[in-house]
Amino acid sequence: MRIPARGAARGLTAVAVLALALTACGGTPATPTPFPTAATSSAPGLRVLVTGLEVPWGVAFLPDGAALVTERESARLLRVAPDGAVTPVGTVAGVVAQGEGGLLGVAVSPDFATDRTIVVAYTSAADNRVVRLRVGADGTVDGAAQQVLVSGIVKAGIHNGGAVAFGPDGLLYIGTGDAGRRAPAQDRADLGGKILRVTADGAPAPGNPFGTAVYSLGHRNVQGLAFAPDGTLYAAEFGQNRVDEINRITAGGNYGWPEVEGVGKRSGFTDPLVTWPTADASPSGLAFAGGALYAAGLRGERLWRVPVTGPGVVGTPEALLTGEYGRLRGVAPTTDGTALWTTTSNRDGRGDPAPDDDRILVVPLAP
Template sequence: MNRPAVVKALASAATVLVLAAGCSPGGAEERPGAAPPTRAPSSAPVSPGTATSPAGRVTVAGTLSEGLESPWGLAALPGGDLLVSSRDGGTVTRIDGRTGGKTPLGEVPGVVPGGEGGLLGLAVRDGWVYAYLTAASDNRIVRMRYGGASGDRLGPPEPVLTGVPKGFTHNGGRIAFGPDGMLYAGTGETGRTGLAQDRGSLGGKILRMTPEGAPAPGNPFPGSVVYSYGHRNVQGLAWDADGRLWAAEFGQNAWDELNLIGAGRNYGWPEAEGRAGRKGFVDPVAQWPTSEASPSGIAYARGAIWLAGLRGERLWRVPLSGEERSGEPRAFLEGEYGRLRTVLAAGGDRLWLVTGETDTRGTPGPGDDRILRLRVE
């Protein structure tokens, strides 16, 4: 289904991101009974277009691939092709980065989809494909050998990290390798809010580990993979040009967040929501009303963090300078492509953007879901 081009610069105080503190609750992506926003249907084909605001421009250069089922994780292969996971199907598909052609690489054994769980984040390193998945008893990270040549299939999964709490909601799932070569993972507290402040639990955390799953050197808590805590449901991880880690987080009823992550820091959930200004908790750099974001994936490009919004159905740009915003966040593509699940930097001024209409909470139409080519300024 194509969406009407409704792109507006949000100027009111209610729609502008504001400086915030603590870990944010809020976010209808995690409320199974929440009705999806409505959009006017259109039968016109998807075509490239440009969205502008006083703080930049986003050009949709075209559609790379379409007809994807519940896409969630996205990772780039050497050479420019992509891997995409199906949350509910438990499969990984290779996408030709030029033609959009799809090559199924197989189903990942052990995936038990349900609610917000299933086959989630992907990462690629040194001939391995890493995957964050929901299993019968836990959330876990596995890795599979993949040669990358034509006809290759994923090897059997090897456990990297097990024992991450699972739930119907708040499973986290984003994984990525940092500039330090370590593997990072964002987890959720599964609806059991006390896990977020329990440093002995892997739920409601950002984790940092070696590629084999051991606690990374220099972690703040000896012998632990826990890097930061007090999170509700971390959904996006990205590093800026200075190597600093940023994370997007679903809130509960009031505020979604963008946080600058520091080793050993406490981001407040469930004691603090949004801008709390409370001693011992880290304030988020930006926050949104939950109807405007539910940020599921983030990427860094052109001096800004870009956030893909599920409930908000828009792409947010947050310009950065040091530890602060250098300007007001702006929204693009609002309502044009429905729910936006994942955004991935593609080098220079290019981004890949994955829609999320076929995850049981959207209103899919012909062609959904798709990977879009974006150019940003």
């Protein structure tokens, strides 16, 4: 499935650089091939589902088709129904919203039908942490009744990461940021600038490459994680001055930061699958749907569609919704696979909010 193009809207000045193959062991990909950037497209049938939100960040669908949405600034958890009805279900205690920090990602347990639990990432007064919460029979969440899964992730005004996702293996994956410190992203003993993999109780997952919670390293700021149906893990990452990235993540992979930004072709580092100039992306949310990755761009103010034809094999990206709704933050496929929910982030201090911001958009996926 894909969003059909409706003709070129705005021309793009950037060239997306892609690697068309990645070794099975997760090593350096083949020499990247430059492609002309695809024309920007709109999305026929797109509709605004919700307005008036306060910096929505994470989106995670419940089995009944409604979604839980986090608000970074207010620390509220919202239940959003498919018809757009919004119900506040709880406020997460201990959240300190400063700079890019606050209430961040949310993930629904794969065993939600029996355990009624969710996971959220947030910035506290001392650190970034990931906690487990329980959804009551009435749908509400006691935001103070937390089981801490991972704590001690360094915090700062920038680069707090915040992505959380359950993998097909039932384990929890966590994207963290380097908190602006750069070098510790290469330190296996430091939780910043990493992707972590832990059990449902927060213990380092069996089989992790270093015997700790660290799954991969050398990341600058990971705010988007997505699994393909074949189990391949992809991550969206903010670059610094030159390029943003989508990476294929493998156990023990080193993605270069701060030694390498973008494609470095250096031994010991894994090059990205896709790069964009930072003005065209700043990718936050990431989702896999209908044979493609969808990356929501903040600074780029667009939704990128990247076709995936095999593990680590990608086609030419297509830019959707360029400049139409401002900064885009979260993206998640609906439970029935017919659409994406995408959130705007125009009230985060870096956008130009419209009177009805922030919004949730429903972007149809064509069969």
